[in-house]
């Protein structure tokens with residue numbers, strides 16, 4: 001595969017440190033086999049997340065210097081609002097400090113206990129925010145999106161049948177709105193097609209419920225539409241974005257992804273009453289409506305990042321880099337969810353380590369082993385993150401897939417560093433049955449993957465001698 005061409009040159013660099021296998025083994029044990037607890041200074045290539053980890057451009061850094069810190073009606077807010085309206089097209093723009101704050105405002109004001117929020121697949125914080133208000137988070141992704149082997153262009157699409165079944169089961173009055181996550185992070189960073197958005201939008205209109213986008217990776221989704229969907233090749237990314245968002249009534253956004261900043265987010269809504277309720281809570285929790293928990297300079301950097309992310313050279317490079325990591329893994333025989341997503345490659349832990357049963361967290365075993373073997377930090381997207389209780393029976397329901405996400409920060413790592421990561425994955429696979437399963441020694445009541453501690457099943461070493 002050709003090397004995707006970087007449409008920029010490097011102006012600032014940050015040193016990283018290599019560690020020894022002994023140091024990493026010790027740190028991993030101390031961290032309770034949870035890489036969220038490993039110090040970043042002991043991580044060589046950090047693919048834990050693409051969130052808040054982007055390298056900002058010279059123009060974004062310049063925007064930080066010229067940000068307007070006025071408490072009310074700052075120039076930076078006007079730029080932020082105008083840029084967002086231009087891309088997303090919604091009437092109300094509510095700044096928040098990150099995506100989950102936007103979710104929190106929306107769910108606290110528009111969702112009542114016992115209600116149901118369908119989504120293609122809720123991200124972990126989205127699910128937790130829905131459940132926090134006593135509502136049910138329902139995943140309705142089409143079955144193709146749950147098949148890690150199938151090669152299909154739009155595996156983030158929602159199943160209209162599952163959506164209709166949800167309306168039939170719960171009734172329209174229990175469903176305050178429908179969400180679509182673009183791209184579908186928990187299902188492999190897979191895009192949603194414009195055709196599916198149109199179909200979901202038409203269904204929602206018929207049912208008279210709003211459609212809200214979780215727009216974190218909207219530009220990457222738009223790029224996939226441009227490249228893969230019939231009749232879209234000649235449309236600009238900007239045009240596709242306008243077309244997508246016109247199908248909905250608002251969005252939640254973590255600017256830490258496709259706005260190319262280290263902190264920030266927003267909630268957009270068309271409906272005046274919904275926006276007013278969210279704004280009232282914003283003032284209580286986040287800040288005045290023209291800064292919402294951010295500094296003026298942060299708003300300015302978001303506006304600049306949103307203009308940059310629409311650049312097709314950037315998107316071709318960005319998504320090409322992720323695809324190339326997948327191509328390298330293929331050459332090495334490492335199984336991953338197909339095709340590669342916009343922001344990440346998702347390793348298929350069950351096929352990498354078939355000897356580890358699902359109850360022993362195979363994806364967490366791969367994650368821990370990647371760190372131990374090579375200092376590469378990934379994130380588990382499997383039972384540790386997503387096992388949940390069945391709302392009817394209360395029984396634990398394991399997720400359909402056991403994935404390990406290699407999330408590629410934007411504009412940060414080189415092809416050489418990602419080749420190193422691919423080799424590390426192959427080395428982990430070669431360890432095979434020498435790697436022990438894991439068991440939980442402590443967990444919090446929700447979002448356990450962030451802070452839970454684990455140990456090799458029954459104690460003893462994580463990696464058996466050869």
Ligand code: F0G
Pocket residue numbers: 048049050051098099100101123125126181185214216253254255256264265
């Ligand atoms: N929605 C999606 C689809 C996300 O991926 C995230 C964050 C959020 C909402 C919440 O945004 O972090 O700004 O509060 N995802 C990060 C990740 C954390 O690693 O995928 P936030």
